[in-house]
Amino acid sequence: MAYQETADAHHEPHHVHYKLIFFALCVCTVISVALDIIPLNRRLVAFAVLAVAVAKAQYVMRYFMHLKFEGAWKYVLLLPTAILAVGLPLALAPDIGLHYYTPDVPQVRAAAQAEASHAEGTHDAGEAESHGGEAH
Amino acid sequence: MGLPISNSKLGMWLFLGTEIMFFTAFIGTYIVLYFGSPGWPTDTHVTHINVFAGATNTFVLILSSYMVVVAHEAMAQRKFDKAYKALTLTFALACLFLGIKAYEYYGKFEYNILPGRIAETDSQAIDMAVKEVDASVNSWLNQLVPGDSRADRIHVKRAAARGYQSAESDLAAVDSQLTEVKTQAAAASGAQRTALRDRQTELERQQSLYSALIANKAELANWVALDDAATKFRDDVSANRLTMAQTADRLKELQANAAFAPHLAGVHLPHPIPYGNLFASMYFLMTGFHAVHVIVGMILFAFVLTQGSRLNEKWTDWVENSGLYWHFVDLVWIFLFPLLYIIPGFDRGTPGH
Numbered sequence: 001m002a003y004q005e006t007a008d009a010h011h012e013p014h015h016v017h018y019k020l021i022f023f024a025l026c027v028c029t030v031i032s033v034a035l036d037i038i039p040l041n042r043r044l045v046a047f048a049v050l051a052v053a054v055a056k057a058q059y060v061m062r063y064f065m066h067l068k069f070e071g072a073w074k075y076v077l078l079l080p081t082a083i084l085a086v087g088l089p090l091a092l093a094p095d096i097g098l099h100y101y102t103p104d105v106p107q108v109r110a111a112a113q114a115e116a117s118h119a120e121g122t123h124d125a126g127e128a129e130s131h132g133g134e135a136h
Numbered sequence: 137m138g139l140p141i142s143n144s145k146l147g148m149w150l151f152l153g154t155e156i157m158f159f160t161a162f163i164g165t166y167i168v169l170y171f172g173s174p175g176w177p178t179d180t181h182v183t184h185i186n187v188f189a190g191a192t193n194t195f196v197l198i199l200s201s202y203m204v205v206v207a208h209e210a211m212a213q214r215k216f217d218k219a220y221k222a223l224t225l226t227f228a229l230a231c232l233f234l235g236i237k238a239y240e241y242y243g244k245f246e247y248n249i250l251p252g253r254i255a256e257t258d259s260q261a262i263d264m265a266v267k268e269v270d271a272s273v274n275s276w277l278n279q280l281v282p283g284d285s286r287a288d289r290i291h292v293k294r295a296a297a298r299g300y301q302s303a304e305s306d307l308a309a310v311d312s313q314l315t316e317v318k319t320q321a322a323a324a325s326g327a328q329r330t331a332l333r334d335r336q337t338e339l340e341r342q343q344s345l346y347s348a349l350i351a352n353k354a355e356l357a358n359w360v361a362l363d364d365a366a367t368k369f370r371d372d373v374s375a376n377r378l379t380m381a382q383t384a385d386r387l388k389e390l391q392a393n394a395a396f397a398p399h400l401a402g403v404h405l406p407h408p409i410p411y412g413n414l415f416a417s418m419y420f421l422m423t424g425f426h427a428v429h430v431i432v433g434m435i436l437f438a439f440v441l442t443q444g445s446r447l448n449e450k451w452t453d454w455v456e457n458s459g460l461y462w463h464f465v466d467l468v469w470i471f472l473f474p475l476l477y478i479i480p481g482f483d484r485g486t487p488g489h
Contacts, residue, residue, distance in 0.1 A: 018206065021202075022201075022202040025201075025202075026195065026198060029195055029198065032194075032473065032474060032478060033187065033188075035478065036187050036477075036478045045478065045479070046479045049474035049479060050474055052474070053470050053473070053474050056470045057467055060463050060466055060467050060470065061467065064201055064202075064204075064205050064466075065460055065464075070141070071139070071140055071141075073139045073140075074149075077150065077153055078149075078153060078156075080153075081153040081156045082156065084157060085156055085157055085160035085161075088160060088161055088164045088165075089160075089163075089164030089165070089167055089168050092164065093168050093171070096168050096169065096172040097167070097168040097169070097170075097171040098171065098172070099172065102174075103173075106256065106260075107175055107256050107411055108174060109257075110258060110408065111410055114258075
């Protein structure tokens with residue numbers, strides 16, 4: 001049987017203060033920027049801004065996308081994709097993101113060389129004119 | 137019995153399920169590569185990431201998402217004028233988002249923060265400087281000598297330019313040959329005449345070449361000097377004889393020469409950015425696909441906006457579903473903003489930071 005539109009299908013059964021949600025999202029954005037500007041431990045900042053992003057995401061999903069007021073079908077539809085989506089980085093992480101060895105690549109060799117010459121006080125990177133802005 | 141939602145809404149949610157997979161594949165890959173690459177570029181002076189541009193765009197998208205909710209609510213209440221205004225504002229905000237994004241992309245292009253264009257080690261930086269000097273030498277050559285300027289034919293011009301000193305006698309020889317060929321062609325017929333005409337065209341080409349060489353004689357002397365210096369520079373680099381500092385000195389020396397300076401103005405010795413190419417690839421992949429989604433959303437809203445005052449309740453589902461899509465686009469940006477604009481400042485004690 002096809003879906004029959006009920007009388008209140010397009011009317012809000014639950015009144016939401018969308019302005020309040022919008023305000024909360026703006027505040028969250030300001031907090032993210034503040035966390036970037038204030039000199040804090042960067043690990044803490046990384047954790048905090050992601051927490052803020054999750055808070056913003058749940059506001060958008062629950063209220064703007066009305067998931068809060070939808071039936072149980074939302075779990076059937078979204079949980080498998082959410083689980084698989086988290087599974088991808090977790091599956092890749094051990095091999096690429098968390099290797100126990102130092103990767104033998106030109107970038108790492110160059111960095112080690114630069115560190116060694118810097119330690120000897122002969123590093124002269126300041127001579128190089130940076131393409132990407134200030135040489136550092 | 138089906139689900140208590142319309143088919144179109146179910147379809148949109150299923151599509152959004154695939155979209156979640158699509159974007160988390162990129163985001164997940166970015167996170168994994170970020171942690172797996174010691175020395176990933178984090179300095180905003182190097183990456184040209186502008187946190188305020190990102191934050192402004194976050195605000196723009198949040199406001200547009202709010203406007204979509206207002207439009208959907210107005211549609212449900214049959215306030216089509218209000219819905220139309222809210223969607224117009226959403227469309228304008230989407231344009232603003234793309235404008236700010238374009239400004240950011242312009243910065244990346246200006247500083248060559250592009251996939252495959254970034255030197256990641258000293259030797260790559262030196263190679264890039266050599267290539268830039270060679271490109272400047274060739275570009276100057278193309279200004280001085282007429283003819284085929286394709287890269288694989290440049291050696292022909294180069295040989296001609298290096299023989300500029302004999303251009304006068306070469307021109308005299310060509311002139312006399314040309315007179316002779318013209319006389320013969322006037323008297324000839326059939327295939328012989330065609331062959332002579334071809335020869336005439338070739339001699340005329342040589343004539344204009346030697347005339348250009350004579351006209352640019354003084355500049356060509358400078359070009360040959362630069363070409364010699366560039367060849368020596370290239371040879372020294374090939375023989376691995378130059379460090380970054382020495383390369384920088386050599387470039388400064390060349391650029392200090394008043395005759396060469398205008399032609400070498402754009403030549404830089406880039407500062408190496410380890411993993412810069414991977415960073416640029418990920419940045420453009422994620423923000424680029426997001427921008428494509430913004431454009432698709434704008435097209436969805438444009439259909440509604442073309443209705444003008446004819447907008448009616450038949451479009452309610454359309455507005456709701458394209459609204460869901462738009463909130464998803466906002467949702468992706470909510471995660472891209474901290475991941476691309478804020479967390480890369482994360483200090484992992486890498487060299488140079």
